[in-house]
Amino acid sequence: MSFQKQVYMTQAPAVAGQLASVNPRHSALTVEGGFVAGPSGVTVGLFVWADATGRILSNTGTGLPTGVVARTEQALITTYLTEFGNTIPAGFAVGDVFSGVDIWVTNAGAGAVTVGQKGFAKLADGTISFAAAGATVAGSIETKFYAATAGAAGELVKMTDTI
Template sequence: MAFQTSVASQQSPGIEGGFYGANPHYTLTNPDEGMWVAGPDGVTIGRFAWANTANGQVSSAHPGVTTVRVGFVHRDQSAVIAGLLVGASNTVVAGQGIDLVSDAPVWGRFAAGAVIDQKVYANYADGALVSAATGSAATVTRSVTTTNGSANISYTGGQIYAGQPVSGTGIPAGAYIVSVDADAGTAVMSANASASDTVTGTFTTNYETDFVVRSTAGAGELAKMSVRG
C-alpha cells in the first residue's frame, strides 16, 4: 500500500460506486443465466458499463454492437491493484466475474458536476457519468468522408468512438459506429453510406440511462443517483 499523500478538509459524503439508503438493488441479469465477465480491457467501478449479451463480456467502452445492455458498476466487488507502487484501483480485471445494477441508490462521480433531477448519461468512450436534461445528449461534429455503398468512412477533427450514433448527408438514419481505427482516422458504420462526399458528421457522445441525479454536486464531486426515487 502506498503512503498517504493528501488530507481532505471535509469527510467524503460517500464512496464512488458505493450504495446509500435502503432502497432495493436491482441486478442486471445475464439472459443465459451465466455470470457477466469483465472483458479484455477490464471494467471501471463507479461508472456505467456495456454488457454484451452475445458473449457475456462487460466493457467500460461501448463494444459497437447492438447486443448490449447498460448497467452501473457498483463498488461491492473485487478490484485489483496492479502496477508498481500503485496504491489504489477501481478496475475489475479481465476475466473476473462482475455484477451490474439496473437500479440502486448509488454514489457516482461527475467530472462536470451534477444537477438534481437531471438525467444521468454514460459516455460511449469510457462509461463516465454526465448530468444533463432529458433528451439533451451532447454531440460533436467531425469532417467525414463517405463512399456510396460502403460502411467505411474516414474522419478528421477529433476522436470518435464505437457505439456513437452518427448522422449527416449520405449517412442512413439510425447509423452508429461499429469500430474505429484511431491511428488511421477511419471507422466502420452499421450501415452503408448512400452518397460519396465529404460532409459534417454529427456524433452523439453520451447515452441517456434510466438513472436520475438525486443530489447536487460540483465539478469532480460525488452525487447520489437512482432510477426510482
C-alpha cells in the same frame, strides 16, 4: 504507501461505485455463468455494456448501458506500487451490475449537477455526466438515472433510478 499530502476538513461521503442506500436494487440479468470483464477490464462506478453473448462486459458500447458496476470488493490493485484501484481485470467475474440502484458516482461533466438532472452514459468510456432531460450530451446517451444530490464537476453525486 506514500506520505499523506493533504487533509480535508470534511470527509468524503463515499467512493465512486459505493451503494448509496438500502432501497431496492435491480440486478442486470445475465446468462448462465454470469458476467465477465472484457479485454480491457471493467472499472467500478461506471456504466457497462454487455456484448452480443450477454456475458462479456466493457466500459464502452452503443445504445443503453446494461447497468452500473457497484463497489462490492470485487476490484483488484494490479498496478505495481499503486495504493488503490477500481478495476476488475479482464476475464474476472463481475458480480454486482445493477440496472436499478442508488449509487455514488463521479460527475464527469464540465458543469455542476443539480438534483433531478438526468444521468448520461459516455459511450466511449462509461463515465457519467448530468444534464436536463432530453438534452444532447456529445458522445453520450441519456439513461433512466437521475441525480439525487448536487455536486460540482469531478465531485461525487448520488445517482438513482427513481425520483
